Amino acid sequence: MCANTRKWQHPGGKLRxxxxxxxxxxxxxxxxxxxxxxxxxxxxxxxxxxARFGSLSGLANQPLEKLLDIKGLGDxxxxxxxxxxxxxxxxxxxxxxxxxxxxxxxx
Numbered sequence: 502m503c504a505n506t507r508k509w510q511h512p513g514g515k516l517r518x519x520x521x522x523x524x525x526x527x528x529x530x531x532x533x534x535x536x537x538x539x540x541x542x543x544x545x546x547x548x549x550x551x552a553r554f555g556s557l558s559g560l561a562n563q564p565l566e567k568l569l570d571i572k573g574l575g576d577x578x579x580x581x582x583x584x585x586x587x588x589x590x591x592x593x594x595x596x597x598x599x600x601x602x603x604x605x606x607x608x
Contacts, residue, residue, distance in 0.1 A: 512524060512528035512529070512531040512532050512543075512544065512547075513531075513532050515528060516528075516529075516532055526551050526556065526557050527544065527547040527548045527550070527551045528544070528547070529547075529557075530546075530547035530550055530551065530557075530560075530582065531543040531544045531546070531547040533578070533581050533582055533585055534546055534547055534573075534574070534578050534581070534582070535578070535581075537573055538572075538573045541572060543573075545573075546571065546572070546573040546574060549571055549572075549573075550568075550571060550574075550582075553571070557586070557589075560582070560586070561586040561589075561590065565579055565580075565583055568582070
């Protein structure tokens with residue numbers, strides 16, 4: 502372990518030090534949520550989201566209104582999550598299209 506490597510507890514610090522691929526789904530959501538409430542940290546809210554919907558995929562298939570039922574999520578946090586999920590969806594679609602195009606062009 503490098504002397505400059507820290508043991509981060511907050512998901513944002515872990516993301517910075519370890520990379521996004523090394524975070525759990527709830528930790529990635531906690532980064533988007535950013536701040537929690539007085540009694541509920543962002544990590545707890547993110548954990549509740551994954552527990553309720555099963556996965557990021559399950560969360561992505563929910564209408565925004567369902568997220569309002571989660572304590573600690575307001576409009577801004579819900580919109581951040583929705584935007585991030587849509588970016589992921591569009592990126593995945595683009596990658597699939599590129600691979601299909603490459604497959605059709607292959608001899």
